[in-house]
Amino acid sequence: MIPKMPKLPSIRRGFKAPRGTRDILPEDQQYWHHVRKHATDVSRRYNYQRIDTPVFEDAALFVRSVGEDTDIVEKEMYTFEDKGGSLLTLRPEGTGSICRAYLEHGMGNLTKPVRLYYFCPVFRYERPQAGRYRQHHQFGVEAIGSADAAMDAEVISLAWDLLSDTGIPPDKLTLHINSIGCLQCRPAYITALKKYFKEEYEYEGPGCRDCQRRLELNPLRLMDCKEEACQKIADLAPKSTEYLCPECEDHHTKLQHYLEALGLSFSDDYRLVRGLDYYTRTVFEIRPWKTTAQSAIVGGGRYDYLIEQLGGPPTPAVGFGAGLERIILNLQWLQIDVPKPEPRLVVLAYLGERPKEGALWLADQLRKEGIPAEVAVGRDSLRSQLRYANTVGAKYAIIIGDEEIETNTVTLRDMAESQQERIPVLEVAQVLCARLGIESSDQAEQPESTA
Ligand code: HAM
Numbered sequence: 001m002i003p004k005m006p007k008l009p010s011i012r013r014g015f016k017a018p019r020g021t022r023d024i025l026p027e028d029q030q031y032w033h034h035v036r037k038h039a040t041d042v043s044r045r046y047n048y049q050r051i052d053t054p055v056f057e058d059a060a061l062f063v064r065s066v067g068e069d070t071d072i073v074e075k076e077m078y079t080f081e082d083k084g085g086s087l088l089t090l091r092p093e094g095t096g097s098i099c100r101a102y103l104e105h106g107m108g109n110l111t112k113p114v115r116l117y118y119f120c121p122v123f124r125y126e127r128p129q130a131g132r133y134r135q136h137h138q139f140g141v142e143a144i145g146s147a148d149a150a151m152d153a154e155v156i157s158l159a160w161d162l163l164s165d166t167g168i169p170p171d172k173l174t175l176h177i178n179s180i181g182c183l184q185c186r187p188a189y190i191t192a193l194k195k196y197f198k199e200e201y202e203y204e205g206p207g208c209r210d211c212q213r214r215l216e217l218n219p220l221r222l223m224d225c226k227e228e229a230c231q232k233i234a235d236l237a238p239k240s241t242e243y244l245c246p247e248c249e250d251h252h253t254k255l256q257h258y259l260e261a262l263g264l265s266f267s268d269d270y271r272l273v274r275g276l277d278y279y280t281r282t283v284f285e286i287r288p289w290k291t292t293a294q295s296a297i298v299g300g301g302r303y304d305y306l307i308e309q310l311g312g313p314p315t316p317a318v319g320f321g322a323g324l325e326r327i328i329l330n331l332q333w334l335q336i337d338v339p340k341p342e343p344r345l346v347v348l349a350y351l352g353e354r355p356k357e358g359a360l361w362l363a364d365q366l367r368k369e370g371i372p373a374e375v376a377v378g379r380d381s382l383r384s385q386l387r388y389a390n391t392v393g394a395k396y397a398i399i400i401g402d403e404e405i406e407t408n409t410v411t412l413r414d415m416a417e418s419q420q421e422r423i424p425v426l427e428v429a430q431v432l433c434a435r436l437g438i439e440s441s442d443q444a445e446q447p448e449s450t451a
Contacts, residue, residue, distance in 0.1 A: 011305075020126065020134025022325075031328045034338035036119065038165040039139040043117040046158050048141055051116045053097040059089040065096030065306055067277025069217040076124040090123035093276065094140045094321055095303065096310075102144055103312045112145025116354035119324075131295055131326050140300075142319035144307070149251045152282045152302060152318050159298045159320050160264055161288055166327060173297075176269035176286045177259070179222065179252040180240045182244075183305065186280075189243035193219045199234045207233065220273045239270035251281050262269040278303040282318065288330050297330060298322040344436045346373045347389035351382055351401040358400050362410070362425065369429045370438050390415060396432065 078090040135174035163387040208227040274283045283301035300320025307315035346358040366373040399411040
């Protein structure tokens with residue numbers, strides 16, 4: 001039983017998808033298919049393995065990984081107690097879950113780096129707007145077990161290739177990178193930041209309410225506040241790159257060289273700090289050219305202490321998450337066409353009960369050969385069945401009447417040409433496969449697993 005069920009709304013008002021969530025309708029699916037296909041292809045090209053984790057996890061996992069003083073943990077998590085009394089959270093990001101799975105399944109024993117990719121729905125209680133939802137979907141990769149800056153470059157290059165493979169022109173994207181140091185050098189930077197902001201607040205007046213709170217709890221985030229007045233102060237703040245220890249500085253310089261070697265242009269963005277606490281050294285974002293800083297399509301970075309914080313051995317790692325909705329929005333804004341499925345549908349029309357049985361049987365045979373086929377059920381007249389075939393965009397109609405049954409033939413109608421021909425029923429599948437460019441099951445080789 002659902003506890004404390006609220007009063008049911010009047011059915012006349014109907015139900016709506018919860019605020020900040022969206023239905024992905026059949027007409028949108030071509031975009032989703034397009035992006036997922038390219039994400040899978042690029043992951044395979046870089047030799048990443050697919051991993052899937054549960055939609056919800058122990059709430060403490062995200063508090064530990066994302067960080068107690070982050071917006072996500074403070075304000076945005078969907079956390080609930082289940083009937084067994086466990087405190088669970090709908091996944092507010094992918095990395096914590098992947099690291100938990102990495103440790104739980106002993107992946108540390110595998111040859112490193114362990115390269116993983118995933119698709120997952122992500123839940124954050126945010127203020128909804130274009131490109132920002134309470135349920136969104138991410139494609140992400142995590143490369144676990146290497147501290148080499150070349151690994152950061154590989155992950156960035158994979159993200160870049162994904163976006164260009166989907167059709168977004170590279171000149172419509174910008175890559176921002178920064179280094180926020182490690183546990184050794186960051187404390188000095190944080191001290192300098194606090195000092196600077198305190199002095200500025202005395203002189204300029206206090207920052208926004210979030211910044212005032214962050215000054216003590218999470219000063220790094222003062223750098224990426226979206227309020228205009230706070231941004232002006234952050235613009236002149238000390239830069240993290242000025243406080244890097246020699247190892248972090250070397251890592252950052254190497255990354256810049258590797259990106260140059262890969263032909264990837266980037267801008268050094270000292271205001272880029274990212275909103276999750278686990279990052280060390282490299283942080284990066286890919287943003288659409290000419291839009292607000294909020295609209296990163298890809299965000300990621302290195303997280304060299306996270307696995308240790310979750311109870312594992314010291315294990316450096318780097319990865320990114322890309323919002324599928326944001327990739328699709330950018331494709332649509334830029335009016336980039338995605339391939340539409342070829343019209344291949346065959347609709348079977350019938351005249352009478354026996355031909356209807358024949359149509360059901362034949363549709364089944366065609367589907368077994370890989371031909372999309374539908375019987376025009378629920379319509380009696382041939383006219384309305386053919387009208388239906390036209391409306392659903394059928395390429396061919398097959399008409400079966402008593403005469404066709406007697407002669408073991410069918411009438412094949414090309415819908416666009418309005419031309420008909422009679423062909424033996426045993427040849428229909430072969431003829432259609434040839435005309436629709438489908439490999440029949442006789443010719444087809446064993447399909448590759450798509451799991
Ligand atoms: P994130 O920057 O929070 O990073 O999210 C990654 C991407 O998810 C963003 O760049 C954006 O495209 C998309 N995204 C985030 N929030 C929303 C939202 N409310 N609505 C629509 N899209 C959104 C992470 O989640 C890290 N786990 C990335 C990572 C992986 N870092 C290392 N490994």
